[in-house]
Amino acid sequence: MYNERIKRAELQSRIITATQAAALFRDQMVVASSGFTKAGDSKAVLKALAARAQEDPLQITLLTGASLGHGTDGILTTAHVLKKRMPFQVDPILRQSINDGEVLFIDQHLGESAELIHEKVIPKVDIAVIEALMLEEDGSIVPTTSVGNSPAFAAAADKIIVEINMSVPVSLHGIHDIFMAGNWPNRQIIPVTDAGTRIGSHAIKIDPEKIAGIVLTETTDSPAQINERDDKTRAIAGHLLTFFEREIRLGRLTHRLRPLQSGIGKVANAVMEGFIDGNFHDLTMYSEVMQDSTFSLIDAGKLLLGSASSITVSEACYHRVFNNFEKYKPHIVLRPQDISNAAEVIRRLGVISINTAIECDIYGNVNSTHIGGTHMMNGIGGSNDFARNAYLSIFVTQSSSKAGAISHIVPMASHIDNTEHDVDIIVTENGLADLRGLAPRERAKLIIANCAHASYRDELNDYFSNACKTGGHTPHRLQEALSWHTRFKDNGTMLRTVPL
């Protein structure tokens, strides 16, 4: 059985248990793991490491592609294994520890971490744990449902532990496109000129001597949560589709649009699903993650090609796709995240990027990471890799939430990840603001009128007109600029409470 997945016969003797693998780690090591938006992550070894730490405490720096599934980050946190963590996470237990200052988190552009490793800017990787579909005759690693940073980790690590996941169908063989640009002064062009261009090989070349152990697993990826489309996400998708139709009428886009990127979250997925009913055709995606909507669009004959660094889908979609993989395979490429998120390629392809904001301010600055300016949610992820270089950089958010207590359009963003220079379009269920070619004062009027919730609109207008009295290119009243956030903290609502 497993022999078919370990084509290099001499490696078959390196099979060990997850517990044995966990014994290879030492305190203060730098550990890297595969895994990107919960896909293709370590299912066994990191958990065994947490179990071991209960009796034999140790602390590590953990690098990944992006988020891990199966609560692994939480389990590692509870076992006090994590000293430092980068570049992204979505785990509620880990998040709490980060915000308590216990785990040091480095929130990095997902497109950049591989380069920092190659350039030895972040510490040397001691052990890499990489989930694999199989090992080839030359020992190279065929990844599973994500590529993430695995090529960089495998190249940098002293030792590699491979987790062969027997549950992933071997029909995935061939969907990966592994390319490394190399380092200065020999850093190469990334010759992707179309969402589907293949530029590398199907597997990660390694020195097989580095393989310190092979662990067999059969746990599938954590399924993506399904968020039913609701009135708000439907309205946001509607505004965006109307906007695209207008751009087509103006001759700036065609019904093919441009290669699409859509971030995590229910809104982005709803927008993508919206394309099924529209007049759009021959679409392509150049994105980070393929979600359920990617496969719905392939089924509908609308999407020609999806390129990303992972496949993260619901349980139902997982079965549909992987039980019929030959159907989807010609439409899919999985790339390392420094290629899926490469500035060079995103700009060359003129990507249309759609990401979710935690909050936007009236001048178009976007907070993607910090609740109330202080508390980390997930991380910047690839949002700025795309927003910074996209042809069209779109941010979506609800206008308000928590029964109206939170306005997602605020006078001043309490933290800024995507600056006014990188945000073209803001959309809420109320409407869309096209900020291109507008000065800050013009943007403020448009964002307040089109995007803000009715119950906050007057106060935003008051803020803006008072701020204009003190002048400036970007008028603000600094003493009030963050008062909505402090009010929420004190009163549980950003709404101005009636004075006694």
Next chain:
Amino acid sequence: MYNERIKRAELQSRIITATQAAALFRDQMVVASSGFTKAGDSKAVLKALAARAQEDPLQITLLTGASLGHGTDGILTTAHVLKKRMPFQVDPILRQSINDGEVLFIDQHLGESAELIHEKVIPKVDIAVIEALMLEEDGSIVPTTSVGNSPAFAAAADKIIVEINMSVPVSLHGIHDIFMAGNWPNRQIIPVTDAGTRIGSHAIKIDPEKIAGIVLTETTDSPAQINERDDKTRAIAGHLLTFFEREIRLGRLTHRLRPLQSGIGKVANAVMEGFIDGNFHDLTMYSEVMQDSTFSLIDAGKLLLGSASSITVSEACYHRVFNNFEKYKPHIVLRPQDISNAAEVIRRLGVISINTAIECDIYGNVNSTHIGGTHMMNGIGGSNDFARNAYLSIFVTQSSSKAGAISHIVPMASHIDNTEHDVDIIVTENGLADLRGLAPRERAKLIIANCAHASYRDELNDYFSNACKTGGHTPHRLQEALSWHTRFKDNGTMLRTVPL
């Protein structure tokens, strides 16, 4: 005389005066002009337009490469000609109007404006005014001391007015490298793999029928201000050179360093001059602007190649360079600003970028544009084109200024142009903070200890430790976060005044 500079004979009859040229403009036109960091700008036509407007009022949208010289932006502002202005400026009179909300300013990444024009995201250019060294037989335009956005302007404009500047030596012929990547779906790779790679032609190809007039000028560029090195800039340069030596010892850099970018301002120039005395050799520059230091480094045999979009030097340097241009020519390439500032190339070359901050906060966010969070200084320029994609992104600033009344290290930046994700190193005359691989709480301690001025250090430490009590990945006390700026506005100093 001028015939030698107008090689296409039929165009010689199109010579007109600046006043005649000014009559070609209409109210509400979109006008584009050559000019980048005051080099290669329109010397005659825009001024004649301002003069005309005194009697015959009109308003235009004005696009340039970057800043104009000779007070032209101020003269246009005073004549009420400017309705909208993009993407950069440095003029005190225009700045005032922008901050008064009279002129609408769009502060854009300098590397992006050409693409916005090609993609028709910003309005169609009616007339482009382009300073030229000469016109070739096919009508193509050879630029002078800058390229800027001129290729994009010439391609987009309905009409072109050429200013042939007779004062610029014809020996500049051949230093330009004009390349346009084209638009999606045919956007090309930008195949620059070394600071000196030439990928285009020496002149801007145009349809000669677009030339509506040729104006002869002989005014030289506005000279760059010379800022004498002082103790502070010397100290900043010293910290940086020590840092580079350390990186070399650690094996991350060699004495060739990487291609260097250095922004405008006295500190950046002082750092570059510092390389003359160091052990560095075979240096290259991949930058926006070549300043005096570029030529000092060529003279010293330290710099092999300088690539930029303009040459902006002091009067003395101007004469030295242009009277001996054959000596410098092999070491120089002038490119369009969407190539000098291309994400793709900056990342491929692994540029070391050095830019000046208005202020930095304790977590490493940088304000490059807004005094007190509201008032525009110059614009983001190319700072984030470089910082976002550089191998090493360095920001320099004094720790304090105005006799200690302003701290340039603040609890929270009052505006953010370069986010914590894009800032690797902060340097003041006090010291250097290497933020790579550090979480926000680690960064805060380092920035306060190494970079802040002694008279602000205790208060910054107090702020940080109080903020840590309320927790978060990035601890802040929002009600105090911007109080230093409001204090400066109210009291003329950020120093805590002694309570009565």
